[in-house]
Amino acid sequence: MSDAAYTADEMMTIQAARMIRNGVTLFVGIGLPSAAANLARLTHAPDTVLIYESGTIGAKPTVLPLSIGDGELSETADAVVSIPEIFSYWLQGGRIGLGFLGAAQIDKFANINSTVIGDYNKPKVRLPGSGGAQEIAGFCAEVMITLRHNNRAFVKKLDFLTSGGYFEGGDSRQKLGLPGKGPTNVITDLGILTPDPVTKELTLTSLHPGVTVEQVVAATGWPLKVAAKLDSTAAPTSAELSVLRDLNERTARAHAGQA
Amino acid sequence: MSDAAYTADEMMTIQAARMIRNGVTLFVGIGLPSAAANLARLTHAPDTVLIYESGTIGAKPTVLPLSIGDGELSETADAVVSIPEIFSYWLQGGRIGLGFLGAAQIDKFANINSTVIGDYNKPKVRLPGSGGAQEIAGFCAEVMITLRHNNRAFVKKLDFLTSGGYFEGGDSRQKLGLPGKGPTNVITDLGILTPDPVTKELTLTSLHPGVTVEQVVAATGWPLKVAAKLDSTAAPTSAELSVLRDLNERTARAHAGQA
Amino acid sequence: MTPDLIYDQLIGAGCVKKIIFSWGGNPGVGSLHRLRDAVENGWPHPIEIEEHAHAGMAAAYSAGAANLPFGLLRGYIGTDLVKYNQRIKFINCPFTGVKLAAIPAHRPDVTIIHAQKADRKGNVLMWGVVGVQKEAVLAAKRAIVTVEEIVDDLNAPPNSVVLPSWVLSAVCEVKGGAFPSYAQGYYQRDNAFYKAWDVVARDRETFKAWIDRHVLGTKDFAEFKRSIASFNNEGATSHV
Amino acid sequence: MTPDLIYDQLIGAGCVKKIIFSWGGNPGVGSLHRLRDAVENGWPHPIEIEEHAHAGMAAAYSAGAANLPFGLLRGYIGTDLVKYNQRIKFINCPFTGVKLAAIPAHRPDVTIIHAQKADRKGNVLMWGVVGVQKEAVLAAKRAIVTVEEIVDDLNAPPNSVVLPSWVLSAVCEVKGGAFPSYAQGYYQRDNAFYKAWDVVARDRETFKAWIDRHVLGTKDFAEFKRSIASFNNEGATSHV
Numbered sequence: 001m002s003d004a005a006y007t008a009d010e011m012m013t014i015q016a017a018r019m020i021r022n023g024v025t026l027f028v029g030i031g032l033p034s035a036a037a038n039l040a041r042l043t044h045a046p047d048t049v050l051i052y053e054s055g056t057i058g059a060k061p062t063v064l065p066l067s068i069g070d071g072e073l074s075e076t077a078d079a080v081v082s083i084p085e086i087f088s089y090w091l092q093g094g095r096i097g098l099g100f101l102g103a104a105q106i107d108k109f110a111n112i113n114s115t116v117i118g119d120y121n122k123p124k125v126r127l128p129g130s131g132g133a134q135e136i137a138g139f140c141a142e143v144m145i146t147l148r149h150n151n152r153a154f155v156k157k158l159d160f161l162t163s164g165g166y167f168e169g170g171d172s173r174q175k176l177g178l179p180g181k182g183p184t185n186v187i188t189d190l191g192i193l194t195p196d197p198v199t200k201e202l203t204l205t206s207l208h209p210g211v212t213v214e215q216v217v218a219a220t221g222w223p224l225k226v227a228a229k230l231d232s233t234a235a236p237t238s239a240e241l242s243v244l245r246d247l248n249e250r251t252a253r254a255h256a257g258q259a
Numbered sequence: 260m261s262d263a264a265y266t267a268d269e270m271m272t273i274q275a276a277r278m279i280r281n282g283v284t285l286f287v288g289i290g291l292p293s294a295a296a297n298l299a300r301l302t303h304a305p306d307t308v309l310i311y312e313s314g315t316i317g318a319k320p321t322v323l324p325l326s327i328g329d330g331e332l333s334e335t336a337d338a339v340v341s342i343p344e345i346f347s348y349w350l351q352g353g354r355i356g357l358g359f360l361g362a363a364q365i366d367k368f369a370n371i372n373s374t375v376i377g378d379y380n381k382p383k384v385r386l387p388g389s390g391g392a393q394e395i396a397g398f399c400a401e402v403m404i405t406l407r408h409n410n411r412a413f414v415k416k417l418d419f420l421t422s423g424g425y426f427e428g429g430d431s432r433q434k435l436g437l438p439g440k441g442p443t444n445v446i447t448d449l450g451i452l453t454p455d456p457v458t459k460e461l462t463l464t465s466l467h468p469g470v471t472v473e474q475v476v477a478a479t480g481w482p483l484k485v486a487a488k489l490d491s492t493a494a495p496t497s498a499e500l501s502v503l504r505d506l507n508e509r510t511a512r513a514h515a516g517q518a
Numbered sequence: 519m520t521p522d523l524i525y526d527q528l529i530g531a532g533c534v535k536k537i538i539f540s541w542g543g544n545p546g547v548g549s550l551h552r553l554r555d556a557v558e559n560g561w562p563h564p565i566e567i568e569e570h571a572h573a574g575m576a577a578a579y580s581a582g583a584a585n586l587p588f589g590l591l592r593g594y595i596g597t598d599l600v601k602y603n604q605r606i607k608f609i610n611c612p613f614t615g616v617k618l619a620a621i622p623a624h625r626p627d628v629t630i631i632h633a634q635k636a637d638r639k640g641n642v643l644m645w646g647v648v649g650v651q652k653e654a655v656l657a658a659k660r661a662i663v664t665v666e667e668i669v670d671d672l673n674a675p676p677n678s679v680v681l682p683s684w685v686l687s688a689v690c691e692v693k694g695g696a697f698p699s700y701a702q703g704y705y706q707r708d709n710a711f712y713k714a715w716d717v718v719a720r721d722r723e724t725f726k727a728w729i730d731r732h733v734l735g736t737k738d739f740a741e742f743k744r745s746i747a748s749f750n751n752e753g754a755t756s757h758v
Numbered sequence: 759m760t761p762d763l764i765y766d767q768l769i770g771a772g773c774v775k776k777i778i779f780s781w782g783g784n785p786g787v788g789s790l791h792r793l794r795d796a797v798e799n800g801w802p803h804p805i806e807i808e809e810h811a812h813a814g815m816a817a818a819y820s821a822g823a824a825n826l827p828f829g830l831l832r833g834y835i836g837t838d839l840v841k842y843n844q845r846i847k848f849i850n851c852p853f854t855g856v857k858l859a860a861i862p863a864h865r866p867d868v869t870i871i872h873a874q875k876a877d878r879k880g881n882v883l884m885w886g887v888v889g890v891q892k893e894a895v896l897a898a899k900r901a902i903v904t905v906e907e908i909v910d911d912l913n914a915p916p917n918s919v920v921l922p923s924w925v926l927s928a929v930c931e932v933k934g935g936a937f938p939s940y941a942q943g944y945y946q947r948d949n950a951f952y953k954a955w956d957v958v959a960r961d962r963e964t965f966k967a968w969i970d971r972h973v974l975g976t977k978d979f980a981e982f983k984r985s986i987a988s989f990n991n992e993g994a995t996s997h998v
């Protein structure tokens with residue numbers, strides 16, 4: 001435990017990292033998921049197998065990649081395979097333990113939107129789109145989602161369902177035949193949400209230090225369910241903060257190295 | 260031209276080799292096809308690309324492989340790919356100019372049997388089966404078949420249709436949707452048969468030296484069509500014979516090297 | 519799959535009628551602003567989009583390479599993409615009844631890729647993150663490969679990714695041709711340029727000035743690279 | 759796909775109930791006589807056969823590795839195999855109507871392959887003719903890999919065929935384990951043994967004597983190899 005000052009993003013990244021079990025095979029996107037995955041690898045989970053959708057299996061980057069195509073990933077990987085292979089034999093093949101996604105919008109059944117804000121054919125904001133997210137959400141044994149908690153992101157109705165969580169809730173995911181369990185944790189800068197075992201509705205189960213239930217409810221675009229017994233997320237330790245900041249600094253130096 | 264003594268098998272192999280155009284991509288089976296293909300490569304067709312179904316592309320063996328898995332093939336190849344890839348991206352992909360097959364039985368529409376003699380469920384002789392032959396026959400732009408000419412091989416009705424030539428003749432091959440042109444030459448130890456342009460029935464178009472039409476007709480299990488204008492196959496030259504015999508001797512020495 | 523900055527440049531320059539893609543961002547940075555401007559505002563003109571997920575694109579390229587009419591995958595089930603992309607259909611497994619997605623094969627008229635080495639015969643060797651490049655080449659009617667260097671002998675390790683010359687239409691030596699991306703074993707990804715591009719592309723006028731000066735205003739790739747080098751030295755934000 | 763001599767030995771020894779294959783011969787030599795005897799005469803007992811073409815087997819392994827219920831290919835059309843193998847069906851492309859073959863995915867209970875190297879963590883490297891081994895491993899419920907040697911560092915070239923330890927159930931060092939086939943970089947295929955096998959396997963009694971002496975009569979692989987070495991020295995035809 002530490003009383004060091006830290007940002008809400010650091011809290012979110014560190015908590016996401018903590019939830020990665022050592023040895024898990026982890027399909028990871030760029031950005032916060034990649035930072036959390038590498039933080040886990042550099043702290044309590046050294047045997048975590050990082051898989052990037054560019055086809056790098058067992059990547060051990062010393063700095064965070066800016067893109068999934070960074071040379072850093074293939075040079076440190078146990079194996080590098082083609083894109084058709086990583087999606088068919090590895091992801092669809094059911095070999096990945098944990099998928100790690102960000103999102104622009106999320107609904108109460110942990111379905112996510114990373115495609116458009118507004119109407120698909122006349123969007124207010126055109127986002128990058130699915131990439132590998134649909135299949136990560138569908139085929140990893142388990143999925144973890146991280147995003148900043150606010151009303152624009154936590155919405156009553158998605159503008160577009162890019163990647164399925166629990167769809168209409170209950171057993172609707174299984175009925176569609178998706179093999180993975182679905183999202184088991186949503187980690188935000190305010191707390192942790194987990195799906196109700198039966199209804200699959202996201203429920204606030206842990207608050208980050210200094211955050212109130214009211215704050216989280218206000219930042220959520222639907223009437224948020226709150227667990228009867230609410231946990232308190234442990235504050236980042238100074239060890240965690242120091243490893244994360246070192247990683248981010250190394251990364252910033254490396255990415256500024258050119259142009 | 261040469262008056263050197265030669266065997267009927269040598270004539271067949273040498274004639275098959277002659278019909279390989281320089282630069283063609285050639286999907287080749289073990290045995291006589293492999294001998295002819297390599298003879299061609301060592302004589303008039305040095306740029307022929309030899310592809311074996313084990314996944315070796317551009318193999319340049321110095322001795323004939325005993326099996327398609329021989330190390331000789333992969334060590335001399337331009338590229339070695341997996342079995343699923345060689346069959347999907349390369350053969351089915353329509354990239355192979357010429358396929359080269361042997362057979363146990365052939366019918367008048369150049370359909371071949373390499374599966375069983377007798378009934379499939381209670382065979383008199385169980386042969387090895389299709390291997391890659393079905394797809395070679397289906398997808399190469401053109402197919403060449405070599406086998407010894409006799410009544411047991413050239414039959415009225417196949418015991419089993421392993422690989423399609425012209426099926427029922429006429430346009431029946433195109434109707435089935437097979438992209439390749441089908442067998443364009445059948446080279447035996449007696450002569451050369453080519454399909455009629457319209458009916459697709461195999462027609463004797465060339466006689467090897469010293470062979471009579473009567474001999475070929477007698478060795479064929481159906482009433483054989485004979486071309487009005489019959490060619491005479493040129494006898495093996497001493498150069499051809501010498502390259503082929505060197506290759507066979509090198510191969511025999513290499514294969515006896517162990518055990 | 520992932521339109522990189524080159525697509526943003528082509529779109530902004532008005533050269534694109536339609537894009538087929540599965541992830542349209544500036545990797546690690548954010549938006550492709552020219553793509554967004556075209557889709558959101560129809561500038562410089564509206565473009566048609568055919569959108570997939572990565573797995574669907576990969577399956578469609580593989581199908582193209584394999585001369586299959588469609589690619590088969592689990593995926594797309596329950597998502598909104600199927601409402602907007604009519605080229606995603608579903609079929610049932612004839613053995614199990616399981617519902618699977620089918621995507622028509624990609625068969626590009628031309629595929630252009632960049633690789634590391636070619637030999638003098640035109641056989642090409644690539645390594646590292648090879649992506650879907652082999653499939654894109656084999657699926658195409660014609661394929662052009664630019665390489666970092668042409669060598670006497672590829673010295674290809676066993677089972678490496680080699681494209682024989684006879685599946686290619688042209689091989690050209692273009693040193694630095696992956697810019698601003700990287701060529702493993704030759705140079706790193708120019709991550710700073712990707713970040714700088716965000717500033718250039720965000721604004722129509724800044725973009726136009728950039729493309730006029732560095733692309734339309736240069737006569738070949740060598741001059742483009744010299745022009746870009748001065749751009750980099752001056753700094754992205756201070757200069758177009 | 760191609761049952762090698764090991765299958766002939768297993769079949770002759772009565773250990774096989776069913777084989778699934780696409781080419782059942784002694785490569786470059788001729789017949790697998792024990793396979794023939796089982797199929798033609800039911801000796802030592804009848805075996806069930808499920809027969810494919812190579813492309814169908816490859817597609818079925820790939821489908822298994824990819825967790826698809828079936829493999830899709832052009833092929834089998836107009837051939838007699840479809841009359842005897844009920845596991846070959848046809849479907850129509852939902853876009854073009856083209857008729858394509860569908861084969862249920864292979865999902866072996868156990869796959870056993872031989873590769874060249876493993877590191878101490880159990881990551882496996884293979885090279886050369888890799889065949890369908892990767893797919894067979896990834897399609898299987900459990901996979902066992904024997905290797906020529908276990909090393910500190912695989913020193914795998916880029917994009918080589920590596921199976922990470924976490925997809926494998928067991929990795930065992932068995933030098934010479936590919937016998938009578940070869941391990942590229944270690945030893946050649948024992949082509950003479952393949953030829954000698956033709957003589958051994960042609961006759962039931964000769965086969966039984968061989969398997970009694972060299973397989974059932976030896977306690978492990980090392981002893982089997984010593985026993986085989988004496989067999990080779992004495993000559994295949996003079997001795998069982």
